Amino acid sequence: MPRAIVCLLDSVGIGGAPDVAAYGDEGANTVGHIAEWAAAGKADRPGLRAGPLHVPNLDAMGLGAALKLSTGAVPPGLSEHPKGGRFGVGREISRGKDTPSGHWEIAGVPVPFEWGYFPRQQPAFPPDLVAEFCLLAGLPGILGDRHASGTAIIAELGEEHIRTGKPICYTSIDSVFQIAAHETHFGLERLYQVSRIAFDLTEKLRIGRVIARPFVGETADTFRRTGNRRDFAIAPPEPTLLDRNAQAGNQVFAIGKISDIYAGSGVTHKVKGTGIPQLLDRTLEAMEMADDRAFIMTNFVDFDSEYGHRRDVAGYAAALELFDSRLPELIAAMRHDDLLVLTADHGNDPTWPGTDHTREQVPILVFSPALLPGEIGIRPSFADIGESIAAWLGLGPGRHGKSFLQASGGVIR
Known part of the structure; x- marks a missing residue:
């Protein structure tokens, strides 16, 4: 009986969407630019990586071909000729470029409303919101109160945070309220408690997530974020693929931050993991445990949080190469009728x-030993991914999207 595994390569984009100009991102191309920089030697870093981008397994699944379909060009080191599976391109119809929007739409539920955002000014948060937050959470005040990079603002304000007991609160262009605090000086459970209070206050503003960002260390040079991050997120407005599969009596494994993104809805097995190697290990373990018709979804957040936001081209290239080097393990662990989706x-x-x-x-790379290879084209919504997985698992159709694994005779195996 079939199962489905989704590896969500967080932020691995392949060229501007049709509405890219509205977001000020004309010319952006995450994978394409990484490949160009690597080929030119700009992404070299002694002891980490050197030379052209080397991702032969992703390329064999159709990464280069998807880039050609998306942008009209194949970046250096990649090929437009995949060796198996299906490849295509996904376009998002939800507004914004937030994590929940993309994830929900991939699971079959486009976001039907506008998220709330905090302005690019200092202070960024409404004074009445901050006052109520401090009152309810018993805080002497907050630090930050602006748009910022998480690692930079922790280095800047971490020592003051330890001295004063004031959490570091910041935001970004995304619909998010982030709270950084020291795991021991402030307390991990206390961080979760105040983050829950912040979530209750910001939900009415349609702020998509409040993220608890714990860190350790004693000085600016030694501060580092830990793997105990927790996201408090608005729940999807209607049942997602996760809910539909769980309601059918099947297992849903949510690995990494997946459960938080979907507010725990439809999750039967919540699995923690930090870093690409450990998340791959957890995915392989889930594949060993998963029953027929199980759905496994893993978010590989490091591409986004550790390398994209930090504008670390060499680190991003090395992370792609690391994932690629272990992709054969996932394929080897698949049953004959398992479906693997990389997006x-x-x-x-x-x-x-x-x-x-x-x-x-985004790329849509699909493989199963039971699936005929080919191109699935440019899909008009990420929801086509969710509907394709639903069809593979034998679930009824949802309200959004159309399966790319169906023909007149049904699902192509």
Whole structure:
């Protein structure tokens, strides 16, 4: 009986979406620019990586071909001739370029409303919101109160945070309220508690997520974020693929930050993991445990959080090569009728100005030993991914999207 595995390569975009100009991201191309920089030697870093981008397994699944379909060009080191599976391009119809928007639409539910955002000014948060937050959370005040990179603002304000007990609160172009606090000096559970309070206050503003960002260390030079991040997110407005599969009595494994993104809805097995190697290990473990018709979804956040937002081209290239090197393990662990989907939720071009996501199309790379190879074209909505997986698992059709695994005779195996 079939199962489905989705590896969400967070921020691995492949060129601007049709509405890219509205977001100020004309020319963004996450994978394409990484490949160009690597071929030119700009992404070399001694001890980490050197030379052209080397992702032969992703390329064999159709990464280069998807880039050609998306942008009209094949970046250096990639090929327009895949060796198996199906490839295509996904276009998002939800507004914005936020993590929840992309994930929900991939699971069959485009976002039907505009997210709330905080302005690019300082202070960024409404004074009455901050006052109520501090009162309800018992805080002496907050630090930050502006748009910022998470690692930079922790280095800047971490020592003051330890001295004063004031959490570091910041935002970005995304619909998010982030709270950074020290795991021991402030307390991890206390960070979660105040983040929940912030979520209750910001939900009415349609702020998509409040993110608890714990860190450790004692000085600006030693501060580092830990794997105990927690996202408090608005729930999807209607049942997603996760809900539909769980309601059918099947398992849903949510690995990494997936459960938080969907507010826990439809999740039967929540699995933690930090870093690409560990998340791959957890995915393989889930494949060993998963029953027939199980759905496994893993978010590989490091591409976005560690390399995209930090504009680290060499690190991003090395992360892609690391994932690629272990992709054969996933394929080897598949049953004959398992379906593997590799895709992304948005872009985050590390060569782009600023530290924000970029409005891009995404690759859709699909493989199963039981699936005929071919091109699936440019899909008008990420929801086509969710509907294709639903069809593979034998679920009824949802309200949005159309399966690319169906023909007149049904699902192509």
